[in-house]
Amino acid sequence: MLNNFFHKLRKSLFLEKIDRQLQVQSQIQIENYLNENLYKNSKYQSNRYLNKYEFQAFSQSGEDGIIEEIFRRIGTTNRYFVEFGVEDGTETNSTYLLHRDWEGLWIDGSMENKASIEQSFANLVKTGKLKMIQSFITAENIESLFKQASVPAEFDLLSIDIDRNDYHVWEAITNYKPRVVIIEYNAIFRPGTDFIVKYDAAAMWDKTSNFGASLESYCKLAGKKGYKLVGCAFIGANAFFVREDLADKYFEGPFTATNFYEPPRYFLLTKNGHPRKPAL
Secondary structure (H helix, E strand, C coil): CHHHHHHHHHHHHHHHHHHHHHHHHHHHHHHHHHHHHHHCCHHHHCCCCHHHHCCCCCCCCCHHHHHHHHHHHHCCCCCEEEEECCCCCCCCCCHHHHCCCCEEEEEECCHHHHHHHHHHCHHHHHHCCEEEEECCCCCCCHHHHHHHCCCCCCCCEEEECCCCCHHHHHHHCCCCCCCEEEEECCCCCCCCCCCECCCCCCCCCCCCCCCCECHHHHHHHHHHHCEEEEEECCCCCEEEEEEHHHHHHHCCCCCCHHHHCCCCCHHHCCCCCCCCCCCC
């Protein structure tokens, strides 16, 4: 029995070593890809495109850098964020902001994730700088959840990533006016193509391409709500919308899906380097 234990231990350590080696190789491939396709591409050297500012701290890819650059240009007001679909809080668009003295609200449907967040971010939860609500999000309940958490009517950042009904939930937010909205778009649909997943309040992502909406459809919704598209993350996942009054003043258009669209480069996604553990 003891020999079997050590055999399993050696196998586990071997697999961990292989995993670390693959992570290093993956990071090298990613850096090489970016060097050839981003940093040397003249398109991305213009201030029109936010991609050259990308960096990853706790975001999925380079969103942390884009967020930082957006608020460097437009400034902050109450430094308040709302993000939902945060899982355990280790990979979000707002965890890095907590390190920069922001405060806000997280919403996630998992009780396990809520417990993990309340343990990992105990100090912030205790002081009220971070509020956590466990709830399955729908178009019908989103504003009541905001009201429950006393979210300001105007706040700096809203980040939406629930892998299915994102479009419909943003559409339902009418009494709150964040200055910046980040939302995951369905990048398989190119500019000029309208796609919006059929709304089903109880539906979750089925691991297929049937989710969210195309960038074109989001741009049309954004126009109705008073926002303009100012950029997309290089991997083709998140789109960044800024209120019209700010977009016209601090960003360069045309503010269209055709101009800012990035195709799906999901193969660049990786949790490389040290495992994330917010020190808060």
